[in-house]
Amino acid sequence: MSKAPQMGGYLARDRGRQPEALTPAYKTSLKRSPQAALLSFPSTLSEETGPVFGHGIIGAQDNDLIHNFAAPGASAIGPRIIVHGRVSDEMGRPVKYALLEVWQANAGGRYRHAKEGYLAPLDPNFGGCGRVMTGEDGTYEFRTIQPGPYPWPNGANDWRPAHIHFSLFGDGFAQRLITQMYFEGDPHIALCPIANTLASDALAALVAPLDMRRTLPMDARAYRFDIVLRGRRQSFFENRPEGM
Numbered sequence: 001m002s003k004a005p006q007m008g009g010y011l012a013r014d015r016g017r018q019p020e021a022l023t024p025a026y027k028t029s030l031k032r033s034p035q036a037a038l039l040s041f042p043s044t045l046s047e048e049t050g051p052v053f054g055h056g057i058i059g060a061q062d063n064d065l066i067h068n069f070a071a072p073g074a075s076a077i078g079p080r081i082i083v084h085g086r087v088s089d090e091m092g093r094p095v096k097y098a099l100l101e102v103w104q105a106n107a108g109g110r111y112r113h114a115k116e117g118y119l120a121p122l123d124p125n126f127g128g129c130g131r132v133m134t135g136e137d138g139t140y141e142f143r144t145i146q147p148g149p150y151p152w153p154n155g156a157n158d159w160r161p162a163h164i165h166f167s168l169f170g171d172g173f174a175q176r177l178i179t180q181m182y183f184e185g186d187p188h189i190a191l192c193p194i195a196n197t198l199a200s201d202a203l204a205a206l207v208a209p210l211d212m213r214r215t216l217p218m219d220a221r222a223y224r225f226d227i228v229l230r231g232r233r234q235s236f237f238e239n240r241p242e243g244m
Contacts, residue, residue, distance in 0.1 A: 011232070017202045021033035023197045025197075026193040026197055027155075029197075043174045047172055050172060051172075051173065053169070057099075062132065063131070063132040064144075065102075065145070066080060068130055069128075070125035070126070076106070076107075076126035079221065080220035082141060082220050083142055085139070085140060085208075085224050085225040086137070086138045087134050087139075087168065087170070087228075088138050088226070089228065089229050090230065090231035093231070094138025097135075098168055099131065100140055100166060101168075102129065102164055102167075103128055104128050104129075104144065105147040105162075106122070107148050117153075118150045126145065149161055158191075158193060160194070161189045162182070162183050165180055166179050166225075168227065168229065170229045177227070183207070183223065184223070185210075208223040210222070
């Protein structure tokens with residue numbers, strides 16, 4: 001019996017699309033940025049083959065942030081939205097069965113966190129977190145409310161744009177990604193010191209456009225957010241490496 005072909009390693013990360021580690025306008029980067037040159041190491045077997053998640057870990061309402069923390073018969077306060085998209089690698093192949101975890105502020109811009117410093121009201125029916133897995137074609141979808149912007153102690157009057165945090169594991173730890181999704185038309189994006197660390201094309205990839213085709217009439221608007229993870233080289237076919 002022949003063994004299944006082994007997949008090749010991951011492509012090198014495209015550092016050109018990443019922001020500079022030291023960006024003084026984003027004051028936290030002064031302490032968080034590396035003090036020495038970065039080192040490059042080949043990925044390990046565990047980074048390329050794990051983790052593996054099963055659909056059994058997803059609860060019935062994990063992908064419904066409107067109701068998954070709400071009392072029976074209640075729902076979260078705020079504009080209802082659907083967020084959907086496709087997760088693929090940089091070669092365009094779908095990343096199936098990838099775990100996406102999301103968290104966000106409520107409609108008033110406040111997180112449910114013990115050390116939250118913004119005194120906007122808490123919504124007793126909104127927990128602010130959920131998770132979903134991609135399907136065979138790499139697509140995902142979840143329901144939530146549109147978060148509000150909030151002030152943060154970076155400058156005298158800095159505000160974060162409305163955003164949703166995403167954590168993805170992909171096919172392996174080598175594809176691990178934590179990112180944020182912004183909303184089309186938000187004027188705070190152009191004023192945000194964090195968003196302004198990105199080149200214009202990279203920032204555009206983090207702004208989800210309104211998708212009226214997926215809107216539920218009299219219920220929820222929809223935004224599309226496609227995500228591209230690091231690509232994996234395919235196995236060798238005869239004398240030609242596929243996907244390179």
